[in-house]
Amino acid sequence: MTGSVGGPADGPPRVVIVGGGMAGLAAAWELERWSRTGEVVVDLFEAMPRVGGPVVTDLTSGFALEGGPDSFLTTKPDLVGLVEELGLADSLIGVRETARGALIFRAGRLHRIPPLIGVGFWSAARSIRSTTLLSRAGKLRVALGVLLVRLRPIRTDDGIPLGPQLRSRFGHEAVDWLFEPFLAGVHSTPIDVLSPSAVAPLLPARWTAAAARPLPAGGAPPGRSRSVAGATGRRPPLFASLREGMESLPRRLSESLRGTRVHLGTRAVALEREGSSYRLRLEDGRSVGADGVVLAVSGPDAARLLGAAGPADATRALDEVPRTPTVVVGLVVRREDVPIPLTGTGVLVPPRTGLPIAAITWLSSKWDRPDPGDGRVALRAFLRPIDPREAAPPSDSEAVELAREGLRHVMGIEAPPTHCVVFAHSRAIPWYEIGHAARVERARRALAAWPRVELAGNTYDGIGLPDVVGSGRAAARRLAAAFGKVPPRS
Numbered sequence: 001m002t003g004s005v006g007g008p009a010d011g012p013p014r015v016v017i018v019g020g021g022m023a024g025l026a027a028a029w030e031l032e033r034w035s036r037t038g039e040v041v042v043d044l045f046e047a048m049p050r051v052g053g054p055v056v057t058d059l060t061s062g063f064a065l066e067g068g069p070d071s072f073l074t075t076k077p078d079l080v081g082l083v084e085e086l087g088l089a090d091s092l093i094g095v096r097e098t099a100r101g102a103l104i105f106r107a108g109r110l111h112r113i114p115p116l117i118g119v120g121f122w123s124a125a126r127s128i129r130s131t132t133l134l135s136r137a138g139k140l141r142v143a144l145g146v147l148l149v150r151l152r153p154i155r156t157d158d159g160i161p162l163g164p165q166l167r168s169r170f171g172h173e174a175v176d177w178l179f180e181p182f183l184a185g186v187h188s189t190p191i192d193v194l195s196p197s198a199v200a201p202l203l204p205a206r207w208t209a210a211a212a213r214p215l216p217a218g219g220a221p222p223g224r225s226r227s228v229a230g231a232t233g234r235r236p237p238l239f240a241s242l243r244e245g246m247e248s249l250p251r252r253l254s255e256s257l258r259g260t261r262v263h264l265g266t267r268a269v270a271l272e273r274e275g276s277s278y279r280l281r282l283e284d285g286r287s288v289g290a291d292g293v294v295l296a297v298s299g300p301d302a303a304r305l306l307g308a309a310g311p312a313d314a315t316r317a318l319d320e321v322p323r324t325p326t327v328v329v330g331l332v333v334r335r336e337d338v339p340i341p342l343t344g345t346g347v348l349v350p351p352r353t354g355l356p357i358a359a360i361t362w363l364s365s366k367w368d369r370p371d372p373g374d375g376r377v378a379l380r381a382f383l384r385p386i387d388p389r390e391a392a393p394p395s396d397s398e399a400v401e402l403a404r405e406g407l408r409h410v411m412g413i414e415a416p417p418t419h420c421v422v423f424a425h426s427r428a429i430p431w432y433e434i435g436h437a438a439r440v441e442r443a444r445r446a447l448a449a450w451p452r453v454e455l456a457g458n459t460y461d462g463i464g465l466p467d468v469v470g471s472g473r474a475a476a477r478r479l480a481a482a483f484g485k486v487p488p489r490s
């Protein structure tokens with residue numbers, strides 16, 4: 001040990017947070033009421049030179065080119081509440097009136113997505129009858145499925161993956177061309193291994209055998225919006241973004257942390273038990289003592305930090321959660337080079353097309369933010385996720401070529417972009433494979449042997465930003481409670 005970070009062990013409780021993504025930042029924010037007064041000492045360590053993880057926006061073209069999330073659901077209260085607390089409610093923007101709905105690419109054409117989920121029986125039946133996406137036989141099979149799913153609801157207990165359950169009710173065509181691309185827009189996990197409990201809140205309640213598993217540590221059920229209407233007099237849009245780009249959120253959050261010492265470019269390499277407390281070892285040779293720890297990193301990263309000395313069952317379970325490298329290519333093109341009308345939010349590209357992209361977001365048509373007004377439009381292509389156990393992600397130049405190949409096929413764009421940026425997120429998104437919930441529970445149960453070590457982030461209770469923020473805040477609240485600190489009731 002060549003040095004140490006932090007104060008004496010007999011002072012106020014010391015908390016270390018590993019990871020400066022949205023989960024780690026949210027945990028630090030939750031502890032601010034005590035860290036600002038010195039009642040708790042908080043250090044946050046982030047390996048990268050910036051906070052936010054995949055929440056990144058390129059503004060250099062005059063557009064907000066999102067490299068990670070471009071939106072979040074406001075019916076889950078944790079993130080919209082945080083936006084309000086940070087004074088960002090006035091920056092909330094919604095989808096343009098003119099850009100309702102996404103399209104699906106099949107057989108060389110773009111098709112409107114028939115609303116099946118979240119609408120009544122007759123609306124679903126009408127939309128299926130009129131859709132151009134499915135063949136006549138496929139439509140009949142879906143109509144039968146709408147009845148079948150009432151008789152044999154989908155099991156959400158994690159016993160059978162979602163794909164086979166949907167296939168046996170709605171047929172292969174609807175799963176391959178409708179359900180898979182729709183759900184892949186939320187989760188990268190292939191539908192035939194996807195855990196139904198992970199997406200149960202997205203399915204109509206009348207389709208499922210059991211109520212959705214309650215999201216444990218902080219995930220909140222949809223529908224209980226803590227609206228920002230109180231602060232701004234306006235209801236937030238259902239899907240919201242931020243006018244200055246999504247990266248403005250982690251940036252504002254980290255600037256607002258006045259009681260937390262944020263150490264950027266500082267990688268943690270091991271967490272060790274030291275009597276009844278802990279010691280976090282850093283890559284630069286320093287170490288820091290801690291009475292409480294939030295591991296706001298991926299499952300495998302948490303397993304590495306716990307190492308051989310950690311609770312074996314916890315490290316095994318955490319290490320088992322596969323993660324997908326995700327590559328997003330942001331492009332600015334001349335409007336005159338786009339041969340189709342941009343009247344939706346974007347296009348989903350099913351795996352069955354064999355194309356190398358999974359989706360295209362029509363960023364400048366989708367979001368209600370000022371346009372540079374110079375005849376250019378902003379798009380972004382998601383490359384198709386690759387099985388992390390089978391292949392390495394493409395290089396930047398390969399990624400651009402793959403994105404352009406996708407744009408050529410799906411939108412007929414031949415001309416080169418005027419601006420292009422590649423966002424490569426190594427192992428950014430966990431796969432919620434069948435058995436995920438049990439694996440997480442096993443890890444948490446085993447980790448209870450190390451009291452006051454909390455797990456937070458997108459590996460556990462949902463990958464969406466509201467879930468992630470909720471998990472960070474909940475982890476911090478559990479630690480605070482362990483130190484006898486209880487927030488005042490609001």
Ligand SMILES: Cc1cc2nc3c(=O)[nH]c(=O)nc-3n(C[C@H](O)[C@H](O)[C@H](O)COP(=O)(O)OP(=O)(O)OC[C@H]3O[C@@H](n4cnc5c(N)ncnc54)[C@H](O)[C@@H]3O)c2cc1C
Pocket residue numbers: 018019020021022023024045046047048051052053054055067068069070071072073266267268269296297298301326328425428429456457458459463464465466468
């Ligand atoms: C391309 C893409 C699009 C997405 N779109 C959406 C969307 O539209 N809406 C939505 O709600 N969600 C979306 N998501 C999901 C959401 O962005 C993520 O789930 C969320 O940002 C993850 O936050 P996190 O804090 O759990 O993890 P991360 O942000 O990955 O944070 C973990 C941090 O820990 C750091 N770290 C790792 N190991 C160490 C170590 N040993 N020492 C110190 N630091 C370490 C990492 O550098 C990283 O910064 C998207 C994700 C991606 C990748």
